[in-house]
Amino acid sequence: MFRATTLGSTEKRIKVLVIDDSALMRHVLSEILSSDSGIDVIGVASDPYDAREKIKRLNPDVLTLDVEMPKMDGLQFLKNLMRLRPMPVVMVSSLTQRNAAVTLEALALGAVDFVSKPEIDIASKLKEYASEIIEKVKVARLATVTQLVDDGAILGRKHSTSILSVAKTSNLHFKTTDQIIAIGASTGGTEAIREVLERLPIDTPGTVIVQHIPGMFSGPFAERMNKCSAMTVCEAQDGQRVLHGHAYIAPGDSHLSLRRDGARYYCVLSDHDPVNRHRPSVDVLFNSVAQYVGKNAVGVILTGMGKDGAAGLKAMREAGANTVVQDEASSVVWGMPGAAVALNAADEVLSLTKIPNKIMALYQEKRP
Template sequence: MKQIKLFIIDDSAIVRQTISKLVENESEIEILGVAADPIFAMQKFKTTGTPDVIILDIEMPRMDGITFLKKIMSEQPIATIICSCVAMSGSLKAIEALQSGAVELIEKPNLQTKTFLEKSKKSLIQSIKAAANSKLKIIPSLQKKTDSAILQTTDNVVMQKKNTQFIGGKRVIAIGSSTGGVQVIEKILTSLPSVTVPILITQHMPAGFTASLAKRLDSISNISVKEAEDGDELKSSTAYIAPGDTHMLVQRVGLKYIIKIKDGPKISHHKPSVDVLFRSFANELGKSGVGIILTGMGGDGAHGMKEMFDIGAKTYAQDEDSCVVYGMPNEAVKLGGVTHSLSIEKIIELIQSIK
């Protein structure tokens, strides 16, 4: 099997050493090199060759990570994993990096916590393998808006948003995604002029980053977007993002539907888990649920989608051509739980048509 050539770019020597130590015994991964900033990295690429995967810090001297990311994605795309702290400023920049072409996000190692490092190793290796399997391509409509354009539209969007009580009996949409999913979710939500049903989204993401994702999406979408909270009553024209490191479910209470946020072990190797969300839709919504599984590594969501399909719900998968990683959708298709496979554009049309 061909080794994955990994390059680590971080201005902290300790972080570079720690990440190198976590993967050094993995036979499938070769550490091609390390650098303290992107300028050094680009110089080293001339002798080492281009890596398959980059682990990239954001705040660095001479050139920050996002500037470097945009440069390589426009010239010679390389699968990039963002390594970021969970502080609000760091998480907002991490979300910007995902929207600029990064395919995975990991939390910067807590170097003083042994258990954190032990837990990080498995997640780190999964992220590296997922990134190595990703298909990198530029989608023109996903090009980042300028900051001024976003600021100009934000106030208008907020003023026009209307959230009304959602009455049981109508459709509710569940979306699950992982590697490459943030870009697709942004395209979907920002392309919707309006939507009359609630949308629940489970995106694989570490704790501390999902609030920033929701805030960012809310600022550029016509519908409301929020990080889900336990007890939230579903409202129309609203998207709810599952908080990192928890599971999100839907529960019917009389004629209303509410969100339940629960702790517990990882399901299908993930927390939040798409399977957990889809299974709750099968149990609580039955035929009124609509399931959509997007790009991502692994099989999370496939079994839950099959349960939705078996109970009579409509289920859809992102097609292979438009996926960054055709893993989760492929597993759902192989299990026989998908009604149709669709492009991103067709998924947007589908959501707009659901009442």
Template sequence: MKTIKVMIVDGSAVLRQVLSSVFEKEDGMEVIGVAADPVFAIEKMGKTWPDVLIVDIEMPRMDGITFLKKIMAEHPTPVIVFSTLTEKGSVATMQALAAGAVSVVTKPKLGLKLYLQESSEHLVRTVRTAAHAHLKRSGSSPSVTVPPKLTADAVLPAAEHVMEETTQTVIAIGTSTGGTLALETVLTALPRTSPGILIVQHMPEQFTEAFARRLDDICRISVTEARHGDQVMPGRALIAQGGRHMMLRRSGAQYYVDVVEGPPVSRHRPSVDVLFRSMAKFAGKNALGIIMTGMGDDGAKGLLEMHQMGALTIAQDEESCVVYGMPKEAIKLGAVDKIVALQQIAAEISACVNQTKL
């Protein structure tokens, strides 16, 4: 009987330890590795690939749904999602199954160690079943129709003229994989007098409110999940809701946000391209655009539009990115004025915010 190679990817050291002990006691099972987050897991899987992955959803640097989609697109592997968020009928459960998880197990919020010990037989059986799953690379089936990759035109027309300057500067930040920690680095370094900030972080919809609350607890500026009609104000950052686009709107000399439904743009909702286009359209040279770590190219075209409308534009450098995708694509388009390390972005905000682009 072939030995089933298992890898456990979870932020909890206790869970990794107890789950490992459960599987190591079983004949025909071997835990080939554990990792606190998907980025570490990817490094380890470069040496030995597992037969089954056990993955949490809430993890640093890359959430479990994004990791699951990446695995299914590049190297289809049976994945069991094990999370407190996957209660029956929850959005997270639907997202995990839609992304290709072969099984979803709900992790208890209390009494985790006892649960793992009492449910070991069920978990072992789930892993054995998963190991026999037959998977195809995402999108490889001829019966699957890949939706078109829409641009920001699907949500908002492009700017037709340069906006007049005002005394209020607005900052827009777009990021994806690796962005949760990157945003923490930037926002915790900003003073209360910082200009208003709008943020798109690619993240499942049930995460953004909790993510905003966590940042609000550790930052000097106020951080909240955006609501339709919120005013953009100094000392305040608004994070786009998962599952909805966020756009800047100008009324007189004041700025507000619109939180709207709409199709995915650059295959994301919220989309950085949508936010950046609205900045180009309604803020022009009053804006500062920042694109940070993330997979894909969402935000590259929007940042170019901001650049063309006179906004200052910054990209995170390759060395400090978890994934050098979005900044790289923006740089290739000629959309970026400055390339800086993550640790310097807050200082660049302070230095650039009241300057006029040369």
């Protein structure tokens, strides 16, 4: 859908239009973004109709867009925008169950990323995340966004409800697994993970996933993935047994790792300090897979900012696991995959569309 490259120092300042019905949010976001010398807040808009006119007149590079808006909600505005004038968008969402689902839908429609806004004491608490907000806007500026043709083309549903209902009752769910698929992702990862999961068959080995995402969002994200995958996808629970045909997504504020008991693997959740600024951390998961699964694992790093997962993937490779990373051309941000390549942690670098088939090919090779 979009990808990011490195912005040169000679590039002009990023022009941002802030769209939010709250005067306080417009002020705080404008103040935060304007504090960076590489960003110019060229205007604010209080509703989508106001925003539409200012987009035509001001030609911004990036929009920040509130999920809940008067006159037209943020999701409908985003759909219209991506059909008629696609551009990088960072969603601004409150940490609520409803807004989590809407924000995930926005990412599916083409939004590059999202910022979580606090429910109380917005001015001071939002400023605590100033560097993150600035970073996300800068990354969004580098995204190449494609036009939205229709909902189906973006959402890419491949399974009807009836097919899924049959598949998810398969007795494969009651088999143990001696192989593990471990996946890590960050920016752009919610859609990259979807594209992988919807192409993996019901007989996929137990799959454990870390996506950098807030706690309120991981449950709805798991539910969304369950609807588009032949596998059973859930938010991981501490002590949960890893089964064939199942995928387990790390809760948004807990590290996920594996432990082994005989031929069985179990999920382990912890609230230990963040690693690489993240909890959950991909490195935490991958290091445990390297230790307990070794050569019977496949490690995958998808699109994402930073370097989380690179060292863990190298540990997996050194333990005999097969390792794959997403290529730069199909990544939103080639930070995590690029860091893994730089560490010589990847056996192969593949486009997103080729990764699911590669996972299954490696699984078949490992079968006794």
